[in-house]
Each structure stands twice: as C-alpha cells, then as structure tokens.
Amino acid sequence: MSDDQATVSNEAVSMSLGEEFPDIREAVRRICEDFPPEYWRQVDEREGYPTEFVEALTNAGFLAALIPEEYGGAGLPLRAAAAILEEVNASGGTANVCHAQMYIMGTLLRHGSDAQKRKYLPEIASGNIRLQAFGVTEPTTGSDTTQLKTRAVRKGDKYVINGQKVWTSRALHSDLMLLIARTTPIEEVKKRVDGLSTFIVDIRASLGKGLDIRPLKAMTNHNTTEVFFNDLEIPAENLIGEEGKGFRYILDGMNAERVLTSYQGVGNARWLIKTAVNYAKERIVFGRQIGKNQGIQFPIAKAHVETEAAALMARKAAALFEAGRPCGAEANMAKLLAAEASWNAAEAAMQTHGGFGFAREYHVERKWREARLGRIAPVSTNLILAFVAEHVLGLPRSY
Numbered sequence: 001m002s003d004d005q006a007t008v009s010n011e012a013v014s015m016s017l018g019e020e021f022p023d024i025r026e027a028v029r030r031i032c033e034d035f036p037p038e039y040w041r042q043v044d045e046r047e048g049y050p051t052e053f054v055e056a057l058t059n060a061g062f063l064a065a066l067i068p069e070e071y072g073g074a075g076l077p078l079r080a081a082a083a084i085l086e087e088v089n090a091s092g093g094t095a096n097v098c099h100a101q102m103y104i105m106g107t108l109l110r111h112g113s114d115a116q117k118r119k120y121l122p123e124i125a126s127g128n129i130r131l132q133a134f135g136v137t138e139p140t141t142g143s144d145t146t147q148l149k150t151r152a153v154r155k156g157d158k159y160v161i162n163g164q165k166v167w168t169s170r171a172l173h174s175d176l177m178l179l180i181a182r183t184t185p186i187e188e189v190k191k192r193v194d195g196l197s198t199f200i201v202d203i204r205a206s207l208g209k210g211l212d213i214r215p216l217k218a219m220t221n222h223n224t225t226e227v228f229f230n231d232l233e234i235p236a237e238n239l240i241g242e243e244g245k246g247f248r249y250i251l252d253g254m255n256a257e258r259v260l261t262s263y264q265g266v267g268n269a270r271w272l273i274k275t276a277v278n279y280a281k282e283r284i285v286f287g288r289q290i291g292k293n294q295g296i297q298f299p300i301a302k303a304h305v306e307t308e309a310a311a312l313m314a315r316k317a318a319a320l321f322e323a324g325r326p327c328g329a330e331a332n333m334a335k336l337l338a339a340e341a342s343w344n345a346a347e348a349a350m351q352t353h354g355g356f357g358f359a360r361e362y363h364v365e366r367k368w369r370e371a372r373l374g375r376i377a378p379v380s381t382n383l384i385l386a387f388v389a390e391h392v393l394g395l396p397r398s399y
C-alpha cells in the first residue's frame, strides 16, 4: 500500500475513545516507577545508555510487542506499542532510547524472508540481541533521502558497502542496524525512489572490518553516532526483500514511526503539563499561587488543548494503519501536532518554573531539550507541511 496516498475510502474504520490498553499502560507505569526522573537525569548527565531500563522493558516483553507470537513476541497491534512508548515519556523518561526497535521491526516483519525472521526475531524478542539502529540520514543529503550516497555493490554472495551515515542513534548500543543504501546508481533508474535497498548489518561482526562508529555528541542524550562504511562486506542473504525496492519498504515503516513518535510526543507533553500544573499550584510569589495568573495558566491550558488534539489525530492514524488503510496524511499530521504540543508544553513548563526550570534537579530543562527534537527528527515539521500541501491539498510540489 502506498504511504503517500492522502485520501481514504469511505468504508468505516472504528476507533474507541476510552483509554487504550489500560492494563498494558498500568504495567508500564509500574516498571517506570522504578526508573524515576532522577534516574533519567543521571543517565543524561553521564551521556549513558539506560541499560537497566531497557532490560526491564525487554524482560516484561514490551519491546517485543510487535513481534508475532510465533517468533516469541506479544503480537500486539501498533496502538499497544504506541501506548507503551507514551507511558514511558509520560513518566518522565525517554522512550527514544528503545523506540526504534518497534518501528524498524516492521520492515523485517513485512518484507523479510522466513529465514531472516526465524533467525532474528526470537533473539530480539528474548532480548539476546537489539535491533535499535536505523541508518538512513547522510551528512550531504539530509532530508533528500533518495539522493543518499552510500553504495552497496553485489559481489558474488556478498554486498560491499561504502559510504557514511550521520545521526545514527544507538548504533553503539545495538547488535543490528537496518541500513538503506543505493544498489543501482540514480542515473540508471527511472524513478529516484528505485535502486535503493535495505540490509541488516550485524554490527558486532562488522566493527573494525569495514565498519567504524563514532559518537556524535548532541544537545540531548540520544546516543547518536556517525557511521563509516569502508569496503564492508555483508552476506547477500542480509538483503531484505527485493533489491532496489528498499525505499518503499522504509516508507511503509515510516508511517508506523510517525504514529509511534506522535504518541511519544503526547507522553512528553503530558509529563510537562502535569509538572507545570503542580509547580504553578505550589509556588507562591507576591503572596499568591503563580497559577492564579492567567499569564501562567493560559500557556499550560493551551498546551493541554493541543495535546488532546494531537492524541486524537495519532489515534486516528493508528486506527487507519491497523486497518491496513492509507494513513500517510494522518500519520504526518499527528506527528506535527504532537511535536508542536510537546514543544509548547515544554515552553510552558520552563516559563512556569522560572529560574528553577534551569535547575537540572527539576528535570524540566532535560524534557525541554528532548521536546525540541520532535520538530526536527525523525522528520522536520517543514517536510510534513510540504507533504500536506502537496499530497493532501493538491498544491504544487515545492521542492
């Protein structure tokens, strides 16, 4: 199914309005109680990886939510996975540390061979190996993904990979990487989306043998890296699906990614709003609660309204996705709304806390930094607006 179809047929897709997956949410909240905001502050300060948290989530089966039961997973729908990530963020943590496993999975699930699924999925479900790295973005081509320069050339029973990725999150904390590379030069394809292929790269087997990974220090603790491929040889059997169709496979997964990150944005916003409200009630200045001032109330209330709207759109996108219907428009709109709601909630929380918003022990500055990312990655708001303008409104392509 094409992801950029903007219209849906009139056939009904139902969507419940009650709390989604309350039992799962409650179980995730209980796990998160063992990892309070103070835990996340310490991980952030040492720019570490929250191994204990990821293990707890894995052991409870939540990171295998989308893996079918026959491969040892829970076989849950996308909304359940999204609810898990939302709750992590709503607890003051950050689901970014492990969310990729959920959306990368889709490419392997939908387009991988039986042999690949049998080889990797049970190991991922059990937590023996992590699939947390997704190599798409490149330094010279950025959002213009089809222009990416990393090449994979077939030589007998191997592919030889040369090129560079940037911002590959968690590559140093993952066993496998999903990689997109060009297998047919762009001059030789009819459409620029053709000739790109997706591969599973075994990071453990490749480090030092043509694969070099260097940490890229960033504003938030996202364990980002630069990845260099220098004549890296990988088995041809690591190609996912058909050669040359990788961009379509990735696009398939992008709607799932948009839905999941929308729920995460909503979770972020909920934590920030709750924290701002509590502080606004407690803090007394000029002999009264600061929350009595409309200048404090209104930005928080507005962020709440925006968060509810984002949650509704995210739920719609998820319902369409699960029904196997086109959801590119809804997934993109949800992503934009959630990113804006999360950022506005962060701004409201920061302003409400005044100087203490800067104090790390209040956790607001950390969530504020994390909230800013949603407007840039995994897709920037401009690119979403360009998509809506062109594919939903029928305006001329702007780039």
Ligand SMILES: Cc1cc2nc3c(=O)[nH]c(=O)nc-3n(C[C@H](O)[C@H](O)[C@H](O)COP(=O)(O)OP(=O)(O)OC[C@H]3O[C@@H](n4cnc5c(N)ncnc54)[C@H](O)[C@@H]3O)c2cc1C
Residues within 6 Å of the ligand: 133, 134, 135, 136, 137, 141, 142, 143, 144, 166, 167, 168, 169, 170, 218, 220, 222, 224, 373, 376, 377, 378, 379, 380, 381, 382, 383, 386, 398, 399
């Ligand atoms: C912390 C972090 C983690 C990340 N993790 C990953 C990861 O795991 N894997 C991965 O592959 N990538 C990852 N990324 C990369 C991320 O997906 C990109 O940064 C993002 O897609 C934007 O690409 P760019 O940075 O190259 O910006 P550019 O494409 O250079 O764009 C720069 C600015 O120009 C705007 N712009 C560009 N073209 C247009 C246009 N036609 N119309 C209007 N505006 C335009 C963009 O909206 C943006 O604001 C991560 C990034 C960050 C910061």
